[in-house]
Amino acid sequence: MAPKVTSVRAWECLDSRGHPTIGCEVALEPGASATALVPTGASTGQYEVADLRDGGDRYAGLGVRSAVAMIEREIAGRIVGWPADEVDELLDGPSNVTLGVSTAVAKAAAAAAGVPLWAHLAGDGPVSLPCPMVNIFSGGRHAEGGGTIQDYLAVPTGATSFAEAMEHVWRVRRRAAELVAAEHGTLWSRLVADEGGLALPGGDDERPLAMLAQAIAETGLPVGIAIDVAATQVPDPDALVDTLARWCATYPIVSVEDPLGDSDWDGWTKVTARLSPRQVIGDDLFATDADRVRTGAQHGAANAVLVKPNQVGTLSGAHQALTAARAVDYRTVVSARSGDTEDDAIADLAVGWNAGQIKVGSVHRSERLAKYNRLLRLEALDGIRYAVWPG
Template sequence: MTTTAKIVSVKGREVLDSRGRPTVECELEWSDGNGERSGTVRAMVPSGKSTGGAEAKELRDGDPARYGGMGCLKAAANISGDLGKALIGMNPADQRAIDDKLLSMDTSPGKDKALIGANAVLALSMACCRAGAEALGVPLCRHINGLARTAVGGGEVKMCLPVPCLNVINGGVHAGNALAFQEFFLIPSGASSFAEAMRLGAETYAKLKKVIEAKYGKRDTGVGDEGGFAPNISSPEEGMSLLMEAIEGAGHGGKIELGSDPAASEFYSKEKGAYDLGFKCEEPNVKTAQEMVALYQRICGTFPMALLEDPFDEEDFESHAELTKVVGESVEIVGDDLYCTNVGRVNKGLEAKATNAMLLKVNQIGTVSESLDAWALCRKSGWGVFVSHRSGETEDSFIADLVVGIGAGHIKSGAPCRSERLSKYNQLLRIEEEVKGLPYAGKLFRTPWKL
């Protein structure tokens, strides 16, 4: 399908994310040129807290008198100004041309979008993608599927409904408890549909709240940035045991696997060259990389683990490779801070056989096309791709259509709680209803092309 639609106007504005911090929104008008069809779309950009050093750089105002320096008026002005004006008259369905134009305006020395703002660039890229789908008259996931087929070099890219990986226990820099690991997931891969997966996850989440209240008291059932609980625990085994108790108590044993994002860069000590599981405590609990491999092996042997994300520091390719070698056949080892959705870093990971999967966060790299390039490299290499939200989120549901369009097989968007998380899950429920015939990835979430 083709369209002669053109971008008519672009406006940027400062809005707030789920932490009450500023972010940017792009509002874009398109028209077919003869007045018969037109539309207005919006796109909002999330922001991370636990971020990789190689991520594309947001533009913040730096004015301490306003939002503690975190304002986004400069980024919003860039959307309304030079960046947006450069896109006027372009076809919103031509995603690659739009993203190439935006990238050509990146004059930052490290080509990390620091001067123009990765947040400004991404807002424009996502808005154009949404406008392109409208102009073509197709659902956003189908438009993205077409872009994915081109990115991978032609041929079919099977769309599917993803397995939701629900972050229901928080630690690390996302919580005030002593737990070093940042996230613990429920992975309902044994469900028969996405809707059933959400039901299993939501019922287990409700049961988990009761389990935590009975063990630690009502105070520990408050939720964090991503909707997960932060009970007063200190070891990953305690977190896994709580999840297993909730799964069994909810009657879903055998249908839900477990996963975790240790976000190990946050507790890696460069001075000691080791990992401190007590980094939030008075007493350190330092482990070498080899001891961490042994810890992960023990966890994977004790619990029904399906996924580990960022188990080592973002520059520790060697330890990632060692863990992948010993547990990678049964467990997906995902690189997040390790790769930052960056083709160059993924290539390094492929050479080192560091992991068997990549986390995809569109705001880590800054454009839809660059995200698709990283996905395509993984797909060609037989790696899994795990689509993710950020801890500072918005009500924008773009990644729900993205995960379906590229057939990635699994997504994390927090717990089944908080509207900025549920906006993605609810959009997936709509897609399941409206786009007929899409299979649920289920146990094949690592290799959805085999569906």
């Protein structure tokens, strides 16, 4: 029998942008407890579960005291006394209300069993350390004032261990920062966007791509490029498709995320075929929803799924989306959010679910490094194998 929930507490804390988010603590019998901190996204699609915000003057309307009250008054009354493995079935409501509870319960259940979170999630299934997709340059909603494209990432396609993968992308980012300093001055090489990436002035979408390709070439390392278009946030995404195809023919691009909006199934079918055999990831398109993943597969839309637990609101919901992706032979990428926290649970999710890939930001800023450091520890001390690209 799974241990039962004995208490649920919540509080308002701050994410990496300094905006309010939820902290949650859950206790189980006979005494195991755990905390979880909820991430928040800036680039959000219409199909993901929304957060609950207070409105009004506090924190420009971004306060979450109402969400805290909902957890302690409604959710706690609903789940106290229930077995930990049944809690997710009882959760519904705003994402920041449900995800903190869901994650804290999973962590507490792992603690009660005396195993790490990844092992609790994996059960008897296989596990692996994910190949990282690491942010080098940012634009869009992650670096306001920059270009249209949201992220340009380095993918260590030739690394044979997680430690080697991190060294490869670190060297690429270091060289990219040197190129930025030479072109725009040292200040621009030290300013960072929401996920720790570099940003360039001027709004030119191709310049960061060209500079990243140059940095990779000058390091001589086997590293590819991934692009997150975040087309839902782009006024005319259709106009970008020809540009993306040209870029894919010119630069070492191995993955493209959200090249079109989140409702254009026919357009996604065409762009997936056009960009093949590259990885084409659906983020806003799927919103970590298993039914939308299955619909996408029927259309031949995308060939990989970004898995963001806060898009769906529970760990079990996120795992269902990942399982649906695996059933149709789509790749899976577990992802953090642009407004994240020092909570490193997402690293254990990627390992325990054997996702193959992870996307948590740059090798800069402690809320990003917390996840990478967790994975480095799991490789060094627990001996978990590395998935290698393509995951």
